[in-house]
Amino acid sequence: MSEAPQGYQGFIQSGPDEATYMRGIVLFGENTASYKFALTRALLDLAEQQYTSVTLHELAPHFAGHILRHVRAGKVQGTMRSSVFLDAAQAHLDGQMNLEEFHAVTAQHAFRYVLDLYHRLPGGESSVQFYVQERKPRRLVLTDELLSLSADQRGQLTHETEARWHLVEHAWTQTREGHREARRIAFDSSSEELVLVPWRHQTRKALTKFRPALSGYQKGRCFYCFAEVDLNDTVLSHVDHFFPWSLGFRLTDTDLNGVWNLVLACAECNAGPGGKFDAIPDRRFLERLHRRNSYLIDSHHPLRESLMRETGGSAQERWTFLYRLWERLREWQSRSWNGRPTSGRPF
Ligand SMILES: [Zn+2]
Structure with missing residues (x-):
């Protein structure tokens, strides 16, 4: 058998371009909640609309929209017991919180971990980064690596992210429902x-x-x-x-x-x-x-x-x-x- 590296290392080493790193994050990055998928979708939206930087308040509606679609479908969005942000998403869907309030909760609570952890891959930080965080004022500067993805690449990554999201939320839903043995x-x-x-x-x-x-x-x-x-x-x-x-x-x-x-x-x-x-x-x-x-x-x-x-x-x-x-x-x-x-x- 050939000695080519197996698994994630082999994946990144063969043909590493910007899209490969984003796929690495979507497919191999650690996650305890679906935030990584929602952030990927939001970043692809922003790249399509040719943003070069966004505040968290500008990011919030893009991110929240993708999460709402999935929460509405009734699938579990993480392994944690409770989340202020996901509870707010449910409250909004139940008519107890208007959209503006929900976006404010998103900006305040949803990004606490995901922005720092997004580029973390097995074995270290991704060497390609899709945004840089600035603290004062708090905003994301979108990198050339994100903005240089072609429309075709963005389209493929969008479909792939959704498919991966469906599979992972299914696994979480099964765990939540007490199916110990994977089917x-x-x-x-x-x-x-x-x-x-x-x-x-x-x-x-x-x-x-x-x-x-x-x-x-x-x-x-x-x-x-x-x-x-x-x-x-x-x-x-x-x-x-x-x-x-x-x-x-x-x-x-x-x-x-x-x-x-x-x-x-x-x-x-x-x-x-x-x-x-x-x-x-x-x-x-x-x-x-x-x-x-x-x-x-x-x-x-x-x-x-x-x-x-x-x-x-x-x-x-x-x-x-x-x-x-x-x-x-x-x-x-x-x-x-x-x-x-x-x-x-x-x-
Ligand atoms: Zn062929």
Whole structure:
């Protein structure tokens, strides 16, 4: 197996641009509340509107608007027992506090920790920062790194942040409701959603759209050729089964619809001239899949639990699982696919 760094370190080291660091914060940063997601959305809004600095009172409505959308949906927004700010959000939704008052509470209480902690990543501060805090007067100066994100990058990051937010608030909601054992999350191919696999007598619950939930870990690029994929264009971006779905009938013990086996690919790699179709990818792609899965594991709940349950608790076990499956399926399907020319930086 290649010696490329696994997990978060590998994620940052390969192709580190501004968008990679923002993805690092969204996918890998520590968080006990959803504030990081709301702040990301607010920063992207401000960049789009070409702000170069904001006071906390100017930041508050942007931040609060995103939080309100999620609180309104009834999902738990953090692991802490109580929060002045989240209580105020609920009071506003219940008609007990007007919007102006809620924005004042936001400016006063919501930013106490998140502004200091936002750029903190596993292993230290992000070397790319999206704002600088000034104390007197208190305001954020938005950096060139934030303002230089392209409209396409901002769009991708917006979708990815929402998808990540949905998954994390789902995990918190489960914990709050006392489900100690993490339940399995799977891909529903008809709706292209990540779904919670139900206990008996329960209905399948859709968690979030699959493409944006996955694309951050591939930095918005095709798994095979690294071309940028447009999440909104289902003709040009495909959800691809790494081990072909058509071989699933050979396996009684392995579900090829597991997230560990699914990647985003461009239309040409998936089914264009010289594309993959039902072939098994070359071994170098197997190593890439292992690395991609290690990003998902390092990103913590809730996909991590499903991946570990399905493919192994340690990196070595997960590699052995993939490699054995690769060898086994190649007995049935010896044609392997060596990819198309790459067109972009690796992820
Ligand atoms: Zn491709």
